[in-house]
Amino acid sequence: MSAHGAVIPPASPRERVKDRGFRGLIMVCTVAGIGMLGVLLYDVAADGFGELSWDFLTSFPSAFPDKAGIESPLMGTLWLMAVCAGFIVPVGVATAIYLEEYADRDRWWNRFIEVNIQNLAAVPSIVYGILGLAFLVRGPLELGRVVLAGGLTLGLLVLPVVIIASREAIRAVPPSIREGSMALGATQWQTIRKQVLPAAIPGIATGVILALSRAIGETAPLILVGAASFVAFNPESLDSAYTALPLQIFEWISRPQDEFKLLAAAGILVLLALLLSMNAVAIWLRNRYEQKW
Amino acid sequence: MEASQSAVRAPSGTSVLGGARRRWSEDVVKAFLIACALISILTTIGILIALLDETIAFFGDVGIVDFFTGTEWSPLFADPQFGVWPLVWGTLMTTGIALIVAVPLGLGAAIYLSEYARPRVRKTIKPILEVLAGIPTIVFGYFALTFFTPDVLQGLFGQDRIQIFNALSAGIIMGFMVLPTIASVAEDAMSAVPHALREGAYGLGASKLQVSLRVVFPAALSGIVAAAVLGASRAIGETMIVLVAAGGIANTSGNPGEPHATMASFIGQTAKGDVPTGSIGYETIFAVGTTLFLMTLAINAIAIRFVRKYRQVYE
Numbered sequence: 067m068s069a070h071g072a073v074i075p076p077a078s079p080r081e082r083v084k085d086r087g088f089r090g091l092i093m094v095c096t097v098a099g100i101g102m103l104g105v106l107l108y109d110v111a112a113d114g115f116g117e118l119s120w121d122f123l124t125s126f127p128s129a130f131p132d133k134a135g136i137e138s139p140l141m142g143t144l145w146l147m148a149v150c151a152g153f154i155v156p157v158g159v160a161t162a163i164y165l166e167e168y169a170d171r172d173r174w175w176n177r178f179i180e181v182n183i184q185n186l187a188a189v190p191s192i193v194y195g196i197l198g199l200a201f202l203v204r205g206p207l208e209l210g211r212v213v214l215a216g217g218l219t220l221g222l223l224v225l226p227v228v229i230i231a232s233r234e235a236i237r238a239v240p241p242s243i244r245e246g247s248m249a250l251g252a253t254q255w256q257t258i259r260k261q262v263l264p265a266a267i268p269g270i271a272t273g274v275i276l277a278l279s280r281a282i283g284e285t286a287p288l289i290l291v292g293a294a295s296f297v298a299f300n301p302e303s304l305d306s307a308y309t310a311l312p313l314q315i316f317e318w319i320s321r322p323q324d325e326f327k328l329l330a331a332a333g334i335l336v337l338l339a340l341l342l343s344m345n346a347v348a349i350w351l352r353n354r355y356e357q358k359w
Numbered sequence: 360m361e362a363s364q365s366a367v368r369a370p371s372g373t374s375v376l377g378g379a380r381r382r383w384s385e386d387v388v389k390a391f392l393i394a395c396a397l398i399s400i401l402t403t404i405g406i407l408i409a410l411l412d413e414t415i416a417f418f419g420d421v422g423i424v425d426f427f428t429g430t431e432w433s434p435l436f437a438d439p440q441f442g443v444w445p446l447v448w449g450t451l452m453t454t455g456i457a458l459i460v461a462v463p464l465g466l467g468a469a470i471y472l473s474e475y476a477r478p479r480v481r482k483t484i485k486p487i488l489e490v491l492a493g494i495p496t497i498v499f500g501y502f503a504l505t506f507f508t509p510d511v512l513q514g515l516f517g518q519d520r521i522q523i524f525n526a527l528s529a530g531i532i533m534g535f536m537v538l539p540t541i542a543s544v545a546e547d548a549m550s551a552v553p554h555a556l557r558e559g560a561y562g563l564g565a566s567k568l569q570v571s572l573r574v575v576f577p578a579a580l581s582g583i584v585a586a587a588v589l590g591a592s593r594a595i596g597e598t599m600i601v602l603v604a605a606g607g608i609a610n611t612s613g614n615p616g617e618p619h620a621t622m623a624s625f626i627g628q629t630a631k632g633d634v635p636t637g638s639i640g641y642e643t644i645f646a647v648g649t650t651l652f653l654m655t656l657a658i659n660a661i662a663i664r665f666v667r668k669y670r671q672v673y674e
Contacts, residue, residue, distance in 0.1 A: 084566070085566045085567050085568040089471075089567075092470050092475065093475075095463065095464045095468045096472065096476075096542075098464050099464065099488060099491055099542070102535045103487065103490065103491045103494075106494070106498070106502045109506045110498065113505065157395045160392045161392070164389075164393055164396045165396065168393075178400075179396055182400055182403055183399050186399060186403060188589075189406065189596075190596020190597075190623060190652075191598070192623050192626050192648070192651075193410075193651065194406075195626075196409055197406050199409075200405075200412070201409060205409075229399070253382060253385055254385060280493070283494075284495070285496065286623070289627050290627075290630045315497055316497055316500075316599070316602075316603070327501075330501055331501065341495070342490075345493065
């Protein structure tokens, strides 16, 4: 009998109350993550802001907290980023060009390269540290605990990020551009170099910056391939010993005295400032040069 | 369009555009590109060789059965014990705590962003979550050790229940670290559910709550499980939060208020003191690394199977 009555019953007040309650609950879930980010930033700023000064940026690490600074870790981080960028830009872009423009998807080895890159993106960062320790620092290459080994380890770690972003940027260039170029007699490589790459550069640059912003905060692999704990000099070449900002922060956190914890917080503020400005550049690039075809 | 394609493909002898002679430089470029693409393969092979080489040496000194069944881990003591279980237990405990935090919060946020939030709200919240995802883990470690443990956990439960180094704080903060990953992957899965399903449910008189939980959620289940597993695999491999906030003492106790060590934190801690090549301490890094690597692989394989089995394909 009831089946022939109201086939579509109106939402009961009880359902509405439940709906409202559920909406409130999931809004709390969303706000929890944002709130935690806010508390974290506030806590670090409150601890570290008082330590920030020009002297902090231009002094070397020291056993005396009031004299300690981050000049050598900061320079080490910049050297690492330069090596990392010098590795991931050519290798990442070349891999992306090969996979998008040359590779035949029907061949098993090309599919294997793709799956392999996805899997590499899921390997824990400390395992890359083990790779760097076994092959770059020791073993066959025997570079030692130097800038080159650290930068290459970070480069291998973030290479999948660059490849995936560059592939998307290259894929977004419409085929008609390539066809037009080839119709005018350009070879495949001329087409890629003069047409596809210039159009894809904003997307590639965004991917590279995001990869570097991940590499700059990585600490775990650097513990394995990194420098001695006390470095009071700036790196001068690729085979210099070094320390890096996250390593120095970790070193300060590990000390029991509160003064060093405050220095760690100030170091974190510098690290976060670098990170946020890199992200801002990436967002600006994306918005400024984004092309709609 | 048709004409331009046929011009490109025309036999070189008859083309008005001139002969397309093969240039050797094209082959050189292609060879260089292939060489770069092979670096990712070499990386995988390198990881396998790096891990297995020293791991085999390690199992020459320590029985493989003792390693996987032993319940005491003290490799650097005078009378060393090499049972990996305490490290696995610490890893499972911190990962479990992280998931208890991150799965409900992450899925709640995903449902809100995908089903409830207006486009403008979503456009504001997603970048903020991306910033949270980009915070270096050493920063989370600092936060757990200097704020969350003393000011929140010890304030709530007292200093006698929560030690300054403890697995609970590391696990909870790790949960916030993986929350954005879970929220973003799950939101993508829910947004991909076709609108026809939602409209059909609304047409039958369902409320938004019913549509979200009984229509969209089950339809996106494979993606949601993938999100949770991705979060788990990031938590398992996380080093710095545990190393800084959980104390690094291999411990089989079930009490999360005590210090614990995980596989990743043990590797970091041991590598910090410069261990000599070839020593048993050096080899343990690789043996534990292999165990961690296999565990991550297994979890990813389970995720892929689960997704394949339950994936719903629409149209």
